[in-house]
Amino acid sequence: MTYNKFFSHIYAEDGVWEYAAAEAIRAAFSDSIVVPVRHYKDVFCKKGQDFDKQKNSPMLILAIKQSSFYYSGSEMCDSFGHSNFIYTSEIMNCLYNCEYCYLRGMYPSANIVVFVNQEDTFKAIERVLPAYICVSYDTDLLSLEYLTGFVRNWMNFCKCHPGAEIEVRTKSAAFKYIKDIPSLSNVTLSWTLSPDLVISRFEKGTPTLVTRLLNMQAAMDRGWNVRMCIDPIVKFSGWRDAYKEMAAVIRNKIDLDCLFDISIGAFRLPSDIYRKMLKFAHYSELLAYPMNEIDGGMWYVDDIEIVRYVNERLQGRDHLVAPRHPAK
Numbered sequence: 001m002t003y004n005k006f007f008s009h010i011y012a013e014d015g016v017w018e019y020a021a022a023e024a025i026r027a028a029f030s031d032s033i034v035v036p037v038r039h040y041k042d043v044f045c046k047k048g049q050d051f052d053k054q055k056n057s058p059m060l061i062l063a064i065k066q067s068s069f070y071y072s073g074s075e076m077c078d079s080f081g082h083s084n085f086i087y088t089s090e091i092m093n094c095l096y097n098c099e100y101c102y103l104r105g106m107y108p109s110a111n112i113v114v115f116v117n118q119e120d121t122f123k124a125i126e127r128v129l130p131a132y133i134c135v136s137y138d139t140d141l142l143s144l145e146y147l148t149g150f151v152r153n154w155m156n157f158c159k160c161h162p163g164a165e166i167e168v169r170t171k172s173a174a175f176k177y178i179k180d181i182p183s184l185s186n187v188t189l190s191w192t193l194s195p196d197l198v199i200s201r202f203e204k205g206t207p208t209l210v211t212r213l214l215n216m217q218a219a220m221d222r223g224w225n226v227r228m229c230i231d232p233i234v235k236f237s238g239w240r241d242a243y244k245e246m247a248a249v250i251r252n253k254i255d256l257d258c259l260f261d262i263s264i265g266a267f268r269l270p271s272d273i274y275r276k277m278l279k280f281a282h283y284s285e286l287l288a289y290p291m292n293e294i295d296g297g298m299w300y301v302d303d304i305e306i307v308r309y310v311n312e313r314l315q316g317r318d319h320l321v322a323p324r325h326p327a328k
Contacts, residue, residue: 006057008033009034009059009060010029010032010034010059010060010061011036012037013037013038013039013040013064015064016062016064019064019116021116021118021150024147024149025147029060040061040062043111044107044109044113045109046109047108049108051104051107058111058112061113062114062116063114064117065117068089069120069121070088070133072085084131085132085134086131087138088134088135088137090141091113091138091144092107092112093107093109093111093112094138094140094143095112095144095205096171096203098206099202099204100202100267100286102273105272105273112139118150118153125157130165133167134169135150135151136170140171140172141168142168142189143172146177151168151177151178152181154166158184162186166188169229170189170190170192171191171203172215173211175219179218179219179222183222188224188225188226189225189226190228190229190263191212191213191216191227191228192212192230193229193246193250194209194230194234194246196208196246197242202236209246210249216228217254217255220259225260226259227261227263228250228262229262230246232268233310247310247313247314248313250314251315264307265303266307268297270296271296271297271298274291
């Protein structure tokens with residue numbers, strides 16, 4: 001089957017061209033067909049969409065966020081010790097195509113929505129500081145930095161607002177887009193790591209393990225707080241050997257003592273999203289292993305042993321953080 005190129009069409013709400021972010025995106029994709037729409041949901045929430053097929057050729061939807069500029073962190077999420085934990089959703093959906101991602105069960109479409117009015121998000125968050133803010137929760141924000149510049153804007157926000165502590169989580173090799181920015185003590189750059197076998201089988205379109213590690217080391221060399229996230233740990237035939245080999249590569253490529261911290265977690269999903277994913281991804285080996293339902297979430301029955309196994313391969317880091325948020 002032949003698919004259109006990525007972002008061959010850009011659907012745009014009325015008024016988006018008043019924002020610099022929208023104009024920059026249109027300039028970057030000058031060959032794309034622009035289609036006016038009344039509201040982004042007219043495209044994003046249409047019935048009968050095929051998430052898997054759309055992942056081969058996602059469209060771009062530009063919209064203006066009218067409300068809900070931030071959300072309270074779920075009880076399944078790790079606040080890393082912060083009392084006021086919130087997250088933003090300035091982009092919906094991800095450039096990558098990870099088989100285990102909770103977005104597959106949350107959104108009706110694989111098309112990517114960019115809310116171009118980032119300044120309104122900043123104004124809303126100013127009113128609730130101090131806060132710990134995950135800015136890359138429903139997307140991989142850094143992977144789209146070449147398109148939006150949103151991470152750079154967050155850096156400028158944090159420079160002016162010491163009460164804002166943000167985490168930018170990514171699988172990308174896109175540190176180059178922000179490497180000129182001096183490190184900030186209230187910003188943590190977090191890389192999700194997986195064995196190359198997982199990357200090739202279950203994380204389509206993402207950079208290799210070594211590429212991610214090189215980006216992490218480059219960030220640490222420039223003084224950034226860098227969190228290493230081995231999360232989610234997924235089970236498949238041969239998973240133990242794959243994670244053992246991954247741990248050896250990590251120890252060889254980066255200085256673990258220079259990390260801000262380490263977060264390790266086994267695969268888990270909110271119960272409702274897990275059931276939705278089972279309907280259209282029943283073929284997935286990752287969903288075939290026994291899971292327990294606990295407090296509205298689905299967890300591997302042996303999740304504690306899984307985390308312990310990987311942690312031991314990393315020589316038992318004593319500043320381990322075991323997160324409790326959905327896998328992405």
